[in-house]
Amino acid sequence: MRRVLAELLDLVVPPVCAGCGAETVTLCGDCLGALAVPVRMTSPRYGVLPVVGAGEYSGVLRSCLLAYKEHDRRDLVGVLGLLLARAVLAVLEHPPGAGRGATGPAGAAVLVPVPATRRAVRRRGADHVAVLGAAAAAVLRAEGLDVRCRSLLEVGAHRDQVGFGSRARRRNVRGTHRVAGPGRRAREVIGRTPVIVLDDICTTGATTAESVRALAASRIPAHGVAVVGIAPGGPRNGPGDGI
Ligand SMILES: [Zn+2]
Numbered sequence: 001m002r003r004v005l006a007e008l009l010d011l012v013v014p015p016v017c018a019g020c021g022a023e024t025v026t027l028c029g030d031c032l033g034a035l036a037v038p039v040r041m042t043s044p045r046y047g048v049l050p051v052v053g054a055g056e057y058s059g060v061l062r063s064c065l066l067a068y069k070e071h072d073r074r075d076l077v078g079v080l081g082l083l084l085a086r087a088v089l090a091v092l093e094h095p096p097g098a099g100r101g102a103t104g105p106a107g108a109a110v111l112v113p114v115p116a117t118r119r120a121v122r123r124r125g126a127d128h129v130a131v132l133g134a135a136a137a138a139v140l141r142a143e144g145l146d147v148r149c150r151s152l153l154e155v156g157a158h159r160d161q162v163g164f165g166s167r168a169r170r171r172n173v174r175g176t177h178r179v180a181g182p183g184r185r186a187r188e189v190i191g192r193t194p195v196i197v198l199d200d201i202c203t204t205g206a207t208t209a210e211s212v213r214a215l216a217a218s219r220i221p222a223h224g225v226a227v228v229g230i231a232p233g234g235p236r237n238g239p240g241d242g243i
Contacts, residue, residue: 081135
């Protein structure tokens with residue numbers, strides 16, 4: 001009942017556009033248009049797998065992610081989940097880790113979000129990457145793909161990455177992720193389905209590289225990494241370079 005009431009309130013009091021601040025629905029047409037760019041791929045500083053993102057972490061995309069993460073704009077889950085689904089689809093169509101072992105059925109994948117610290121979950125009220133992963137998986141299932149999101153990883157004690165330089169980020173995160181519970185159980189959940197590690201933003205690649213390492217330590221090879229936004233500045237393929 002409370003949810004129905006909230007939805008009605010949304011209709012009566014429209015929020016502001018998370019991209020430009022215009023008073024409108026979740027996103028105005030101009031800002032939605034700014035998000036409709038080709039997916040891009042980067043080879044981040046850390047990690048062996050290339051990272052596919054739905055766009056550059058700047059402008060409207062950055063505003064939307066910040067509004068979602070820091071200002072609890074859950075109405076953005078739909079559009080951000082759709083963007084993440086596009087990146088996942090690009091990984092499935094051009095698997096950067098092809099030949100790494102698993103040979104699941106075409107169009108099947110298990111999405112594994114990078115784990116959130118307990119502190120981040122407390123502060124934000126949810127594991128925001130896992131929420132986006134579930135939304136992306138739902139989009140892809142609606143398209144007929146066998147895609148599930150499974151939070152197989154957990155994090156030990158380490159600080160949030162915000163405000164750290166790239167080397168400090170790497171030191172800060174290395175060795176902190178692990179498969180939750182017995183590795184055998186996680187392997188049973190996955191079977192031979194390709195695994196794609198998810199994050200919201202790729203800056204140096206340190207966080208996703210750590211998740212890939214933790215999965216590999218439990219003999220679960222990751223096939224690719226998909227994110228919503230790739231931070232500008234690193235080496236990357238341009239929008240015209242395929243994925
Ligand atoms: Zn706008």
